[in-house]
Amino acid sequence: xxxxxxxxxxxxxxxxxxxxxxxxxxxxxxDEKMANIEKEAATSISTAQPQDHDQDAExxxxxxxxxxxNITRYLQTLLAFLVMGVSDASxxxxxxxxxxxxxxxxxxxxxMFLSPFAxxxxxxxxxxxxxxxxxxxxxxxxxxxxxxxxxxxxxxxxPFPVIPVFFVLTGLGNGLEDGAWNAWVGNMENANELMGIxxxxxxxxxxxxxxxxxxxxxxGGLHWYxxxxxxxxxxxxxxxxxxxxxxxxxxxxYRAKHPVSTTGPPESRxxxxxxxxxxxxxxxxxxxxxxxxxxxxxxxxxxxxxMRQGEPFASGMVxxxxxxxxxxxxxxxxxxxxRIGEKLAVAxxxxxxxxxxxxxxxxxxxxxxxIFAAFLGFFLGPLFPAAIMVATKxxxxxxxxxxxxxxxxxxxxxxxxxxxxxxxxxxAKGVWVLQPFALALxxxxxxxxxxxxxxxxxSGLDEEQKKVLKIEKERGTIGSGSEAVV
Numbered sequence: 001x002x003x004x005x006x007x008x009x010x011x012x013x014x015x016x017x018x019x020x021x022x023x024x025x026x027x028x029x030x031d032e033k034m035a036n037i038e039k040e041a042a043t044s045i046s047t048a049q050p051q052d053h054d055q056d057a058e059x060x061x062x063x064x065x066x067x068x069x070n071i072t073r074y075l076q077t078l079l080a081f082l083v084m085g086v087s088d089a090s091x092x093x094x095x096x097x098x099x100x101x102x103x104x105x106x107x108x109x110x111x112m113f114l115s116p117f118a119x120x121x122x123x124x125x126x127x128x129x130x131x132x133x134x135x136x137x138x139x140x141x142x143x144x145x146x147x148x149x150x151x152x153x154x155x156x157x158x159p160f161p162v163i164p165v166f167f168v169l170t171g172l173g174n175g176l177e178d179g180a181w182n183a184w185v186g187n188m189e190n191a192n193e194l195m196g197i198x199x200x201x202x203x204x205x206x207x208x209x210x211x212x213x214x215x216x217x218x219x220g221g222l223h224w225y226x227x228x229x230x231x232x233x234x235x236x237x238x239x240x241x242x243x244x245x246x247x248x249x250x251x252x253x254y255r256a257k258h259p260v261s262t263t264g265p266p267e268s269r270x271x272x273x274x275x276x277x278x279x280x281x282x283x284x285x286x287x288x289x290x291x292x293x294x295x296x297x298x299x300x301x302x303x304x305x306x307m308r309q310g311e312p313f314a315s316g317m318v319x320x321x322x323x324x325x326x327x328x329x330x331x332x333x334x335x336x337x338x339r340i341g342e343k344l345a346v347a348x349x350x351x352x353x354x355x356x357x358x359x360x361x362x363x364x365x366x367x368x369x370x371i372f373a374a375f376l377g378f379f380l381g382p383l384f385p386a387a388i389m390v391a392t393k394x395x396x397x398x399x400x401x402x403x404x405x406x407x408x409x410x411x412x413x414x415x416x417x418x419x420x421x422x423x424x425x426x427x428a429k430g431v432w433v434l435q436p437f438a439l440a441l442x443x444x445x446x447x448x449x450x451x452x453x454x455x456x457x458x459s460g461l462d463e464e465q466k467k468v469l470k471i472e473k474e475r476g477t478i479g480s481g482s483e484a485v486v
Contacts, residue, residue, distance in 0.1 A: 061189040069248070074194070076140065076238075076245040077181040078201040083234045084174050085205025087147070088415060089323050090227060092298030093210035093316050096305065097217050097224040102160045106431075110423025113298065115164035117416035119146075119171025120409040126172075127179045127405035128270055136249035139180040140242030144235040146173035151232045157225040171416065178412055179405030186392040187400060192342075195385035196334015203327030203381055206297060207320050214301075214316030273403035278394045278452070282387050285448040286411020289383050291418030292441040297322055298419045299426070299434050300373060306431050308366040318370045325374040329381025341458035342386045343449070349379045350446050357442060361435035383445070384411075393465040394453060 064074045091112060099109050130138045146169040153166040185194050213227045273279050300322055304315035329349075337345040353376055360372035388404060395403050418441065425433045454460035 061187060061191075063189045064185075064194055069245070072241075072245040073249075074185070076241050077177075077185060077198055079241060080143070080177045080181060080238060081198055081202040082205040083144075083147075083231075083238055084177065085202035085207075085323070086209035086234065087170060087174070087205075087231060088209070088294060089206035089297050089319065090209035090213040090231075092294070092419075093214050093301050093319055094217070094224045094227065095298065096302060096312075101157075101224060104160060106423040106427040108160070110420040111164040112167055113294070113419035113423070114416045115167040116171025116174070117413045119168040119173070120175040120413045120416065121171075122168075123172050123175025123179065124406040124409035125270065127176055127409075128402045130176065131180070131251075131254050131401055133251050135246070135251040135254040136180060136184070137243065137246040138251065139176050140246040141239055143173040143176040144238035144242065146170070146176075148232055148235045148239075151228045151235060154228040155225055155232065157223070171412075175405075175409040175412060178408040179401070182388045182408050183392075183400045183404040186388050186404065187397070191392070192338035192385070192389055193334050195389060196330045196332075196337070196382060199381070199385045200327045200330035200334070203323055203325075203330055203377070206323030207327055210301070210316050210319040210323065214313060214319075218313050218316070270402045270406070273395070273399045273406055276395060276399070276403065278391065279403045279407060281448050281452050282391045283407040283410040285387050285445055285452075286384065286407055287414040287417075288441045288444040288448065289380075289387070289414070290411050291414030292438045292445070293326070293380060293384075294415035295419045295422050295434060295441075296373070296376070296438055297326075299422055299431060302426075303431050303434050304366065304369065308364070308369055310366050314366070318373055321370055321374040322377040325377030326381040329378035330385060333379075333382040334385065337382055337386050338389075341456065342390050342461060343452070343454050344456045344458070346383055346386050346449055347446070347456065349382060350442060350449070352379045354439065354442050354446075357435070357439050361439070387411075390452060390454070390461060393461045394468065396468055396471070 062070065064070055095109055095112075098112070099105070102109075127139070130142065134142075150166045150169040150173075154163055181198065182195075185191065185198050188194055212230070213224075216222045216227055217224055297319060300319050301315045304310040304318050305312065308315075310318070333345070333349070356372050356376040356379065360369055360376060363369065363372070388408070391404055391407060392400060418437070422431075422434055422437055425437070454464050
């Protein structure tokens with residue numbers, strides 16, 4: 001804009017007794033001066049408007065280290081995912097000893113995978129209501145309490161049918177944490193890297209769980225159920241840190257950021273999320289992914305014992321290698337995924353996973369199988385956090401808690417259903433069926449990923465996100481502060 005003096009004209013400018021000079025232009029009238037001022041102001045405003053629109057189109061995001069409160073909360077989410085990984089993976093490592101203790105077969109013991117399905121399903125429909133009523137602190141306290149009840153019951157090693165019934169509560173607790181913390185971290189600055197570390201904590205738990213639980217049984221001579229005293233301790237630590245970290249994230253705080261008048265009650269948001277094809281595509285992706293991950297992690301010890309004639313402790317270490325690979329992949333490749341684009345990165349990881357899965361199946365060597373299992377875990381690792389990132393980009397912010405809670409719960413039910421199916425088929429055909437079954441699940445993962453919007457160019461998903469945010473702005477459902485904090 002050119003420089004102007006908007007001060008009112010002086011008396012000398014407004015009127016003079018002498019006529020204007022023939023060589024000097026006459027001064028502008030008041031109307032002309034004011035017209036010029038208004039014209040330039042309008043030009044300034046119209047030039048600024050697109051910039052404001054662009055700023056609104058990309059919501060401000062929280063940073064994990066912006067305050068000591070956020071740092072503590074992020075550390076709590078890491079602990080929660082660590083405990084989830086320890087719980088899921090140690091169960092697979094203990095299966096042979098549970099079978100022996102109760103004198104049961106593959107199909108019956110696999111019910112311990114199946115029963116959490118009901119809990120995960122329940123969490124999908126409870127998570128939004130808990131957020132609205134109690135806030136994030138409600139999730140941080142209720143979820144570990146559910147797990148403590150299940151672990152305490154398991155510690156007293158009741159008749160076997162009792163254990164799967166109470167393992168429903170582990171599914172409920174894990175499902176609540178899975179959905180809540182994925183939604184929160186997925187909306188932060190540098191979310192790809194943070195999600196990689198978050199899910200790396202799950203993988204780390206998956207690595208140390210079989211390591212410690214197997215050592216307690218094989219080296220320490222302890223009964224399998226002794227391990228669940230350790231799990232009770234983990235869950236108690238979760239409650240203490242969770243309440244401290246999220247004590248100010250109450251229901252009233254959450255409702256202020258997500259007012260019912262603009263986003264609808266929890267039930268309507270859940271229904272709307274379930275009507276989105278994005279929700280269901282991501283849910284199917286995660287169902288197959290988690291099914292493959294936990295089926296491999298859960299049955300790999302039995303597979304190495306039966307099909308590769310491994311020693312018990314060495315076979316347990318193969319499971320540890322798989323989960324360590326998963327951890328490393330999530331942390332390391334989390335810094336790669338965002339730089340080349342989630343869609344392309346995951347397609348490459350899947351192609352490498354299929355090749356490693358074939359080698360794991362077809363080469364009958366214990367050492368080779370252990371190596372392939374570790375690298376398979378490495379390239380499978382980033383898939384879950386990448387899928388959550390895609391969901392946060394393709395779905396409107398107001399649906400993040402409901403939708404991500406649902407896809408995490410629905411997907412994680414694969415941890416219950418598919419290991420059970422492998423166990424049932426293995427009872428009749430042998431545990432070798434694990435390999436073709438896992439390969440088929442990788443095919444489902446690839447198909448559901450390819451049909452998601454955004455294409456394979458790096459900016460594709462970001463362009464789709466801008467379209468979603470533009471629609472939300474037009475609807476008036478993006479408000480101050482609500483878009484960045486879940």
